[in-house]
Amino acid sequence: MSALKSIGTTEIEAAMATLGACARTAAHVLAAAPAAAKRAAIEAAADALEASREDIIAANADDMARAQAANLNAAMLDRLALDSARIDGMINGLRAVAALDDPVGRVLDERTRPNGLRIERVSVPIGVIGIIYESRPNVTADAGALCLMSGNAAILRCGSESFQSSNVIAACLRRGLLAAGLPENCIQLVPTKDRAAVGILLTMDEDVDIIVPRGGRSLIERVREESRIPVLAHLDGICHVYVHAAADADKARDITFNAKMRRTGICGAAETLLIDRSALAMLPAILVPLHQAGCEVRGDSDVCALDPAVVAASEVDWDTEYLDAIISVRVVNGLEDAIQHINLHGSQHTDAIVSEDEAAAGRFLNEIDSAIVVHNASTQYADGGEFGMGAEIGISNGKLHARGPVGVEQLTTYKYKVHGNGQVRS
């Protein structure tokens, strides 16, 4: 895995084809590997990160210097930066993944047919996973470990900004694999910064089974548009908090504030507050902490009439993921109206109802067509860790295969094992 920084398209194509073939071969070995070997590889990788702490920081300093020279903005520089605490985070993350239950080999279903055939449905790895990410170099470790524990070979395509850091981290993962007697090609980093490599990766449907993009909207849109391989991704998180007529006022205030302001830049952050007309008396108390925290409030005419600090919302606000300290607020005429608004304007990610009425909450949870539906809690719980699934590689709001947090279990598929004693079909 040598770094090819400036090579022609033909060389990139050849390098990518080799990467794909090596991944497929490694995947077949890894699929049959026992849990102990996978755990040993991840633990050894964590040890290698520990031992390479200074190399990682030096490589990251190179990346940072180049990024500063290229005038990357502060948010991107922050995502790129690694310090000892963040390296600790990676190491602890690896050890946590190594401690997860093995998601491979679970018997999901078993039945014996009248003709004596015994049919088992057993979880198996997907195969080869291509992961395309942006500036955070720690994704190299997180995603690599999740793929490894789920028995999948990984082809990692890091952001060009984190190329040096990611190379050192990937080398640690590969050392871990070797130490555990597994093929080091279970984890490969695309050896060039050239963006053409992404386009080539997205066409390698013989050798890559699934693509997971992790990054901003433009990356995910490009991947969805170009990929000939199935993509596991979410594009938007337009999450709602709906304050129902029978809401508890304190819960409504606290949940709204947390869902919007705990972290504004994550996909589980709320973007729109819906409130029942008959609960409007609760609204001023809900808006006070938002105003105090500097959150811009964009409301419909009813909300504007109630509070002069509210800006008028336009139609486009109901379809906007701000990822910022901005919230849109709309008055609705009851549960049905709220459900219609969310199913029309939402992104099928995470939506919450605040209500003391169990029947209303039950209807909301049933009828909102989203990956995660929440009663009386913050939308910011939309997270694999919070769900007790261990680390996650992302949150899917597609409907096929995996919905919601994608952890090691969601990185498996299944096969049917049919056990006979000579049966032939009549």
Next chain:
Amino acid sequence: MSALKSIGTTEIEAAMATLGACARTAAHVLAAAPAAAKRAAIEAAADALEASREDIIAANADDMARAQAANLNAAMLDRLALDSARIDGMINGLRAVAALDDPVGRVLDERTRPNGLRIERVSVPIGVIGIIYESRPNVTADAGALCLMSGNAAILRCGSESFQSSNVIAACLRRGLLAAGLPENCIQLVPTKDRAAVGILLTMDEDVDIIVPRGGRSLIERVREESRIPVLAHLDGICHVYVHAAADADKARDITFNAKMRRTGICGAAETLLIDRSALAMLPAILVPLHQAGCEVRGDSDVCALDPAVVAASEVDWDTEYLDAIISVRVVNGLEDAIQHINLHGSQHTDAIVSEDEAAAGRFLNEIDSAIVVHNASTQYADGGEFGMGAEIGISNGKLHARGPVGVEQLTTYKYKVHGNGQVRS
């Protein structure tokens, strides 16, 4: 649902957009419908088919006359034809689907987190399913009922040859829905024969969640190429029977014959026989019934040397789905060689080992990367009905979402329901 037979592209686009919007609205109602209503709709549809027997046969006679005039071949005419027995088959098929367990609302997982959040994972319908099929009009009934029982709205695009028959059948399904108090738009047939409608359907990603093509290779390739919506399909069934050194000779003969010859035109039919060099003594007895049944045998040089009736196979044979009375036969040097051949040349559909050695069989079942792996039984058991899943809409050899037979369970996805009492995330 009026039949628009010759309209311009703008009209088709408008008609398709209306179809999509109506399907989405109907899907939201159907998703919340109790099992009893879905069963009642399917039973009422079966009654309507019974009552419309003569109309169906008359419409089918129109279709047949048009198909004969267009010189369709005998196989296509056979697939198109409906008689009273085939209508009975449809009616019984509907009643069997109505008797299935409701796949919606199953609690797949439930956990309570330390913070008191109770998290359920519950099966829900996928939403709107677009089904594109060819000449068999009975798919209208089968696929419509499977979608309905799994809580999904269906947009059915029948083959142009079966347009009249399919319209009468779809009208019966819609009468069943109305009788059960469900929106008749849960099942809609594309109201034009114009092929442009397929291209439009494949771009309707806002209103259609998944596309299921049912038909020949050219249809499935076109759908895979053009679709902007996830596709659930299998393209090839290059299935293998591997006769291991420790095979029982009678089982090897009977399983090979059944896997190849029971029906040659189905995706679970075997195309290639692999036999261990040390089991070659069994081969003549395996080939006798194949020769007798008129099956062409294409062998490698070892096989040709053994039997003058064998034709020499070329490299392309190992990658060919004959769907006909032809089998390719290759000698391999043991289990590992067989596994490599199958993982390289197979289509990840269904592959079988014949062996009395449990350890060898276990390794084969683990290491063959196919949807269905079989020990000592025919590959022709690859079928949802044979698996005890009830009817199937097809067999998937993709790895995501559903692998193997796709029945009502595989036509669902899941959502997370999070139950709190005011929790906010720190």
